[in-house]
Amino acid sequence: MYASILVALSLVLSPAPGVCRSAPSQPAQAERVLLPPASRGVPKPPPAKRERLAASASVAIDTAAAGEEGQLMNPRIQARVVDAMKAFNITEGKDAGLPQVAIKVSELGGDAIGWSYTIDVRHGSDQAISGGSLRGECVDCIEKELVEKVGTDARLALQQLRVYIDEYNAKVDADNKQAEAAAAPPSAEAGAATPGAPEAAAGPGADASPMHPLCKAGIGLMAAGVVGIGVGIGLAVLPDRQIDPNIGYELRSTTVPGYVTLGIGGAAALAGVALFVVGHRKARASQTALVPSFGAGVVGLQWSGRF
Numbered sequence: 129m130y131a132s133i134l135v136a137l138s139l140v141l142s143p144a145p146g147v148c149r150s151a152p153s154q155p156a157q158a159e160r161v162l163l164p165p166a167s168r169g170v171p172k173p174p175p176a177k178r179e180r181l182a183a184s185a186s187v188a189i190d191t192a193a194a195g196e197e198g199q200l201m202n203p204r205i206q207a208r209v210v211d212a213m214k215a216f217n218i219t220e221g222k223d224a225g226l227p228q229v230a231i232k233v234s235e236l237g238g239d240a241i242g243w244s245y246t247i248d249v250r251h252g253s254d255q256a257i258s259g260g261s262l263r264g265e266c267v268d269c270i271e272k273e274l275v276e277k278v279g280t281d282a283r284l285a286l287q288q289l290r291v292y293i294d295e296y297n298a299k300v301d302a303d304n305k306q307a308e309a310a311a312a313p314p315s316a317e318a319g320a321a322t323p324g325a326p327e328a329a330a331g332p333g334a335d336a337s338p339m340h341p342l343c344k345a346g347i348g349l350m351a352a353g354v355v356g357i358g359v360g361i362g363l364a365v366l367p368d369r370q371i372d373p374n375i376g377y378e379l380r381s382t383t384v385p386g387y388v389t390l391g392i393g394g395a396a397a398l399a400g401v402a403l404f405v406v407g408h409r410k411a412r413a414s415q416t417a418l419v420p421s422f423g424a425g426v427v428g429l430q431w432s433g434r435f
Contacts, residue, residue, distance in 0.1 A: 185228060191205070247262040342406050361384050
């Protein structure tokens, strides 16, 4: 009985593919539209790329106005600045297009003992970069103290140079990418979307027609009939049961209800088969067509369809 119920449910849930389904409608073929040829102009040359800024800088130290100690402190200040540059992954270069670290040391003059100094980090102009200009004095100090103080302030200016180089290169990369995108030719996908072009084919099953309503009703009746037959057989074969153990002559029989249920189930199954066949024929009828046929000296009708 349970096997019969499972077979009926499988028929309802998964009917045979293509059964009781009308043929999918064929989409009308799109007309071809001839477009005028595109004008052949002179191709534009690719835009020139901006060069990234190398992590390098030139160093210019002026100690001519620092007095007698100027010649001694110049190489020492140079060494301190180069060490500070290495801490920020900046190398020393000589190219004129590189950023420049300009340091000038002068005596205070008058009765004052000591030096004043300026540190300016420039690139492409006489104006220092943001945070790259420092001023300081070393009063009543010796040459060693001046070198240490200039080296400490130069480190602060070089830190701003590192930030400037990174921001400069990020801007160059963005500008180059934008220029490449603007100069790139239109993609082939854009050209495919022209008037009159056929639409993309739909995926499998997109044009599948629904099952005929009579087929659905037939499958439902067949399922109910098979269930009824299974229940009827089960009731018909059950032995008679005694209602009360103390009264042996009173028995309950399920044979008659079983035969009744069996008959009702069989009738429902037969009706379902009939509906399924009628629906299947109607679905197949919609797949045929009668069209005129023309040939060499022959005129007639042609019956075509899917079988």
